[in-house]
Amino acid sequence: MNHDEHASENPAGTAVAAPQDPAVVSRRWLLLNASIALNGLVGVILAVPVLGFLLSPTRRGARYRSWISLGSLDAFPTGQTRLAYYKNPYTRDWDGQTDNTACYVRRVAEKQVQVFAVNCAHLGCPVRWFPESQLFMCPCHGGVYYADGERASGPPERGLFTYEWKIAGDQLHIYAGQMPTLSNSAKLVQIQTGKGDRSCQG
Amino acid sequence: MPGLKQSGKSIYNWFEHRLKFEGPVMDAALHPVPSRTASWFYVFGSAAFTLLFFQVITGVLLALVYAPTAGHAWNSLNIINHQVELGWYIRALHGWGSNFMVAIVLIHMCQVFLFGAHKYPRELTWIVGVFLLLMTLGMAFTGQVMRFDQDAYWGLGIGASIMSRVPWVGGDLVHLMLGGPIIAGATFSRFFDLHVFIIPGALILFALVHVWMVLKLGINDWPMPGRLVHRATYLDEYHELTHKDGIPFIPGAFWRDLVFSGAVIAAVAVCAFVYGPFGPGGQPDPAIIQTVPKPDFFFLWIYAILAYLPPSMETPFMLIAPIIGIAALLAVPFVAGEGEKSWHRRPVAILMVSSLAIGWGALTNLGETTPWSPHMNAWSGDPLPVRFLRHATPLERQGAVIFQDKQCRNCHSIGGSGGERGPALDDVATRMTPDDLRFKVVTGGGNMPAYGKNLSPPEIEALVSFLETLHPANEAPAVDAAQQRIEKSEALKGRDFSPAAGTPK
Numbered sequence: 001m002n003h004d005e006h007a008s009e010n011p012a013g014t015a016v017a018a019p020q021d022p023a024v025v026s027r028r029w030l031l032l033n034a035s036i037a038l039n040g041l042v043g044v045i046l047a048v049p050v051l052g053f054l055l056s057p058t059r060r061g062a063r064y065r066s067w068i069s070l071g072s073l074d075a076f077p078t079g080q081t082r083l084a085y086y087k088n089p090y091t092r093d094w095d096g097q098t099d100n101t102a103c104y105v106r107r108v109a110e111k112q113v114q115v116f117a118v119n120c121a122h123l124g125c126p127v128r129w130f131p132e133s134q135l136f137m138c139p140c141h142g143g144v145y146y147a148d149g150e151r152a153s154g155p156p157e158r159g160l161f162t163y164e165w166k167i168a169g170d171q172l173h174i175y176a177g178q179m180p181t182l183s184n185s186a187k188l189v190q191i192q193t194g195k196g197d198r199s200c201q202g
Numbered sequence: 203m204p205g206l207k208q209s210g211k212s213i214y215n216w217f218e219h220r221l222k223f224e225g226p227v228m229d230a231a232l233h234p235v236p237s238r239t240a241s242w243f244y245v246f247g248s249a250a251f252t253l254l255f256f257q258v259i260t261g262v263l264l265a266l267v268y269a270p271t272a273g274h275a276w277n278s279l280n281i282i283n284h285q286v287e288l289g290w291y292i293r294a295l296h297g298w299g300s301n302f303m304v305a306i307v308l309i310h311m312c313q314v315f316l317f318g319a320h321k322y323p324r325e326l327t328w329i330v331g332v333f334l335l336l337m338t339l340g341m342a343f344t345g346q347v348m349r350f351d352q353d354a355y356w357g358l359g360i361g362a363s364i365m366s367r368v369p370w371v372g373g374d375l376v377h378l379m380l381g382g383p384i385i386a387g388a389t390f391s392r393f394f395d396l397h398v399f400i401i402p403g404a405l406i407l408f409a410l411v412h413v414w415m416v417l418k419l420g421i422n423d424w425p426m427p428g429r430l431v432h433r434a435t436y437l438d439e440y441h442e443l444t445h446k447d448g449i450p451f452i453p454g455a456f457w458r459d460l461v462f463s464g465a466v467i468a469a470v471a472v473c474a475f476v477y478g479p480f481g482p483g484g485q486p487d488p489a490i491i492q493t494v495p496k497p498d499f500f501f502l503w504i505y506a507i508l509a510y511l512p513p514s515m516e517t518p519f520m521l522i523a524p525i526i527g528i529a530a531l532l533a534v535p536f537v538a539g540e541g542e543k544s545w546h547r548r549p550v551a552i553l554m555v556s557s558l559a560i561g562w563g564a565l566t567n568l569g570e571t572t573p574w575s576p577h578m579n580a581w582s583g584d585p586l587p588v589r590f591l592r593h594a595t596p597l598e599r600q601g602a603v604i605f606q607d608k609q610c611r612n613c614h615s616i617g618g619s620g621g622e623r624g625p626a627l628d629d630v631a632t633r634m635t636p637d638d639l640r641f642k643v644v645t646g647g648g649n650m651p652a653y654g655k656n657l658s659p660p661e662i663e664a665l666v667s668f669l670e671t672l673h674p675a676n677e678a679p680a681v682d683a684a685q686q687r688i689e690k691s692e693a694l695k696g697r698d699f700s701p702a703a704g705t706p707k
Contacts, residue, residue: 057381057388058374064383085489088384095386096273097487098355118491123508124359126491128578133608134656139494140360141509142574142613142623144651152651154574157513178383179359181366183373 064090065177070105073172076113081106081129081147084115089177103163104129104136105172106147113172116149117161117180124181127160136160157182230417231456234448236440238424240455243317245462246310247416252463253303254409256470257341258402260296265398268348272390272486275350279482294474300345302470304500307338312555315534318543319422321431325535327415330408332531337405339500344397346498350390351483356495358385358393360508367517385488420444421455425543432540494578502569503562509574573622576612580620587617594671601668604661608653616672624650631672631679638680639666 070084081104088099104116116136118126125140135152136145143154150159161180166173178184218224267286269278282289311331314320320328347354362385365375381388423443449455484493497505511519542548577584586602594602605611613623620626634642643662646652657665673679 055378057377083491088386090383092387094271094273096271096276097485097489098272098386098389099384100487100489101384102489102491118488119359119363122363124363125356125495126488126493128491130581130609130612132581133610133653135609135651137576137578137609137612139575139578140356140505142576142649144576146651146655153646153649155509155511155513155516157516179362179376179380179385181363181372181376183366183368183376 065175067166067173068176069168070103070115070172070174072170073107073113073167074170076105076107076172078107078109081131083118083129084172086174086176101176102126103174103176104160106149111167113165113167114149115163115165115172115174117163119161119180120156121151121158121160121182122154122156124179231452232450233417233420234444235421235451235455236423236443237447237449237454239421240449240458241424242458242462243313244421244455245459246306246313248459249463249466250303250306250310251409251413252467253299253306253470254405256467257296257299257303258406260292260299261398261402263292264296270348270391270394270398272350272387275348275390276482276485279349283479283482290479291474293479294477295470297345297480298470298473298477300342301499302466302473304338304342306466307335311335312559314422316545316548316551316555317422318425318431318545318548320535320538321541321543322433322436322535322539323419324415324422325539327412327419328535329532330412330415332528334405334408334412335531336528337401337408340401341397341405342498342500344393344401346501347390347393348397349480349482350486351481352486352490352493353481353483353495353497355385355486355488356493357497358389360495360497364520367520421451423543425545427542427544427546429543430541431543492578494575496572497569499566503565505572506565506569509568509572571622575621576609576623577621578612580611580615581606581609584611584619590617590672594668597664598668598671601664601666604657604665605668608657608661608665613650627669627672629673629677631670632674632677633680634669635680635682635685636666636670637682637685639669 066089068086068089070086076082076084083102084105085100085102088095088101091099102118104118106114106116108114120127120138120140120143122138122141122143125138127136127138127143127145129136134147136147136149138144138154138156141155143156144152145156145160146152148159149162151157164175264282267278267282267289269275279293282293284290314328314331343357346357358380362376362379365379366372368375377383379389379392380386381392420440423440429439480498484490496502508516508520538551545552586606591599591602610627611620613621615622615626616628630639640662642650643657643665644652644654646654653662670679
């Protein structure tokens, strides 16, 4: 196959080779094709580990996450929303400060909390909590959320991302380890019009 | 002296005998170009090429000291800025060189498009050029990541959030981009790989192919209105043009390239000296959430688009628009590969370039001012001007306190300061009646959150009574005509308002 392509693409080459014995020429071409095939085979065999290496970050899905303590539940007074920090469980020595992670803990009742990611559901910028107006505001594109994490206004398509949590003894634990994005946290929700009047409805 | 000259000549000959460079170099240097193309319009491509190598050199210099790991990059940049002798200047050269390179590449692209240089037989030159533009922007973005400050960190977060919207494989793409579950060491390392090895390697290769084609096909002739490009005749016409009215590339055309490239590098050097290096900004600690991330200048337009898209259109737009945009650029020489080259007779081309330029400028300007973002500190940092409270009742003053305290200022300006997300409220009372205001505050709507759950009824009353005072002295506040009429008729004492009596007149 390669032989034909070369012959048709390169008539000058065949013209030079023409005076020679056709049998010899075809043997040379056979050797060339065999050596190309050999290199192709080596390439394919090597491509397997190379691809495996390149794609390795994608195959760890569930193993990235684990239960982490945010410290004593007493640090989060009932009725308030506070920033909490944890070190990402999946980490390398050279991560520097990037494995420091912040999240918001909202203590709803004695044994009831909500834990929000700081990342805006729009494009991941860090939202800020304003206790006076009970709103989260995003500095990037102006996404706003209510205290319960629900979308209030702006470009986000859904409310804040939440972490799974549990209370072990007096410690608050969350299931974390992965940057929350639309692909791993929840499906998109359809925004209904007239969300603004929810406070009137109840 | 003649002896020195003689030995120089013999050394040159020794090398030339072995290298055989003279033939191809002389061919390239002396190939004839149409005399009109010896013009100041034809200098941008060579300047972009010069800047590419300027960036390679300054980048290699920075890499002598830069510590390319997530844990050390930011610190090492500060050390380059403040402790390494003249480190700040090399950083500034690289940063300003980057800005100039993007700008010159964009100008070059507009120029060749308006001069019809993408038409036959230079279609592939244009297509390679489109990839060169994309790679240049890729270098600018990955270069911002190399700065590895807060903007770089959250910029990566924005990139990952966009990736995550790809159907089915979004999650895998995020992990591939980040090299793990979060933005961390592996993320930085792969962007370093892109910025230092992968993209520059491809960029140099593509740039050489681009220049090769310019040399082999000849520089685009000066577009003359009415001289149409036909596939059948163009090559002969061009040959005649270069051989009847041509001049050798060197020196006739080349001296302008040299002057302009030199001037651009000088401008980079002056900007770098006067304005200094870019950043790094705050340290890349994601636990520091008091930050207002912003992309570099050439990506502000994307940042602005992302603020203005309606939520329902966002994901399709983010995923499809770039593909359509790139496909449109690649399609240009196939859609318009023949015919008129002169901008005098290509109104659609002029319209396209000017509307793109105006749109880009407007979006970049919006990206600079970010009117959509709440001003996070306006509620505590911008006090209410005293004139708004001079004759206020206690209730109105209480309303003003609530107005500040509940972060209304973050989105609404008053007296010229505050956020621009919502309308300025200096004369809101002329537009809205007390009932309108009450309804809007409680239910929100549009881009305003509903404050119904976050304010008590007395607080709402106080707030509305304050907002009611916001009107010019010579302009009365808005009134509800129907309500006014009812109040007026109620004032007529002795009238019977029972249903039996009928509608009061």
